[in-house]
Amino acid sequence: MKPLRILEIHHVAVAVGDLAQARSLYLEFLGLEDRGSETVPSQKVRVLFAGAGASKVECLEPLGPDSTVARFLGKRGPGLHHVAYRVADLDAALAELARRGARLIDASPRPGAGGTRVAFLHPSATGGVLTELVEDSGRRRTLRGKETG
């Protein structure tokens, strides 16, 4: 097996019913850093980024009832939704996973939040944990800039 070259935990995602409540919880109550919010049409969510050092929490509010996050909330309620790992080369990682016959939600990369490229593995392939791989071309610059300063 070739390695997938996972570099770090890119983010932890939580499903929330309401982004205003998430803002209050993550930014005011826990005091994480406000890294902005964004609509991600490909995942039918609005996202709030709450920074914690070099990593972050992504709060996911569904844009409508057909969002997978809306279905998650209906079934389980608010809570931990997925974990995302930053990889060096997403195309290479997906090619290797395909070679291994791993069950994927995304066989090829799709646009993620913050200008990233992302792909999800199926939870059945990863011990019940919905797992995302992220290629974040801005991350290197960020690491050399403010966040590790």
Next chain:
Amino acid sequence: MKPLRILEIHHVAVAVGDLAQARSLYLEFLGLEDRGSETVPSQKVRVLFAGAGASKVECLEPLGPDSTVARFLGKRGPGLHHVAYRVADLDAALAELARRGARLIDASPRPGAGGTRVAFLHPSATGGVLTELVEDSGRRRTLRGKETG
């Protein structure tokens, strides 16, 4: 409100039925770094640490049916269990949370894995996400050593 001084995501914990399977998934399939395993009697779990850059995944296998992780597995099956944040000063953070009247599982620190001191907040206080605060006195030394090399 005084800040809790959360520094980073210390780990993401997953509940697993079997640590050997978790080892195969996290160390071989995903290729995360083997950072050893440990029994944590205070949480009635055996833990495998799978490193991903400066953070890590903690795989939790229950030691017996009275472990909260065993109850979690019985109710939800394997999957994401909690998220842990590293704080600068756990006693100060807990004192501040008590002042705010936040619902806590641990009003005072208890021993965590790897020589840490930890305390859990109740999920009802944190949007359905079981949340742990960790004071990791070894972390500073680690940061200056191998991991950020």
